[in-house]
Amino acid sequence: MASEIPKTMSGVVIEKPGGVDVLQYKTDLPVPEIKEGEVLVKNEYIGVNYIDTYFRTGLYPPSTGSYPLITGKEAAGTVVASKSPRFSPGDRVVYLSDATYAQYTTVSAARAVGPLPERISSETAAAALLQGLTALTFVREAAGIEQKLGISEGPWTLVHAAAGGTGSLLVQILSVMGAKVIATAGGKEKCELARCSGAQWTVDSKSENVVERVKDITNGKGVDVIFDGVGKATFDADLEIIARKGLIVSFGNASGKVDPLDILRLGAKNVKVMRPVLFGYIVTPEEWERWTTELFELIKSEKVKIKVHEVYPLEEVARAHSDLEGRKTTGKLLLKV
Known part of the structure; x- marks a missing residue:
């Protein structure tokens, strides 16, 4: 099988942090060599996630510790070489x-x-894995929301940027769990997409006052759990609309990092704040098995639907990043090799 593996491959290299222009598509990169316990996968579809832009811009340092860097966090494909008893070529x-x-x-x-x-x-x-596991573990483990027998008997919840990839999955999973779901999104079209995902209430963050609308919807109570992947632009509003003893799950920086928090601001309503990371929930094989099984069962039963915004050729990765950062997308972005 090894003889069928070429010496060079196509890929996208980042030699220094910056804008989309630092994403260099090359066709002469060396194919990586596998070590003991590893498999070599020929990728077919590659997921594009907001975290990829953080590594590109330098907000997050390279996992390897230095540049050049090949970024990306998820893919699906076929094993072409294996030094693990778990997998064989062709899997x-x-x-x-x-x-x-x-x-x-x-x-x-x-x-x-x-x-x-x-x-x-x-x-x-490839479209479901990272964002789906993120949404599922944040709902079930970070927020501890269990499925209710009736509809909308669960806690008041709010999802920011609810028409995006992770946002739409959060809305769907919260709806399946029986939560009361408020979604914020920019524009009427995106609000309608959030409603189709299962949000009972939507707030247009472009034209409406989010704080006033959420207080009105909840009769002044506020929401029990907020899922915020936006970051800097929404965090102060989160502290206003969170209910007493509520939980803010801050997990993204789409508008920039949240400013340092004066912890005394949490005392007025006994607020909890979390900054969870998916990879902390799938450390053991048992955790990986549990959450991937639950995610794919939700997809197979069509309780959760995966919406792909567009499939971009790998060489058009810069356009994918531009679309993602320009808020031009609804659903998942994929690269095809």
Whole structure:
């Protein structure tokens, strides 16, 4: 099998942090060599996530510690070489790992990789994995929201940027769990998309006062749990609309990092603030198995639907990043190798 693996491959390299112009598509990159316990995956579809832009701009330092960097955190494809008893060449897999913006990626078989579930296409799996696991673990483990028997008997919840990839999945999963879901989104079209995902109330963050509308919707109570992937632009409003003993789950920096927090601001309403990271919830094989199984069951049962905004050729990665950062997208962005 190894003889069928080329010496060079296509991929996207970042030599220094910056704008989309630092994303360099190359066709002569060396194919990585696998070590003991690893598999070499030929990628088919690669997920594009906001965290990729953080590594590109330098907000997050390279996982390797230095540049040049191949970024990307998820993909689906086929194993072409293996030094792990868990996988054999020809196995179709979906995984979370570094350096996925490439034709081939080495993946530790002991980490977040698994066989592609039956009835789930590689396109759907790549579109669902990182954002789906993020939404699911944040709802179920970070916020501790369990499924209720009736509809909308659960807590008051609010999801910012609810028409985006992670936002729409948060709305869908919260709706399945029986939460009362308020969604914020920019513009009427995005608000309608959030409503189609299961939000009972929507707030147009472009034309409406979010604080006033949420207080009106909740009769002054506020919301029990806020899921905020926007960051700097929304955090002060979160502190105003959170209910007494409420939880703010701050998980993204789409508008910039949240300013340093004076912890005394939490005392007036006994507010809890979390900054969870998905990878802290899927450390063990048992955790990975639990959450991926639950996610793909939700998808197979069509309780959760995966919306793909666009599939971009790998060489058009800069356009994908521009669209994502320009708030031009609804749903998941994918790269095709």
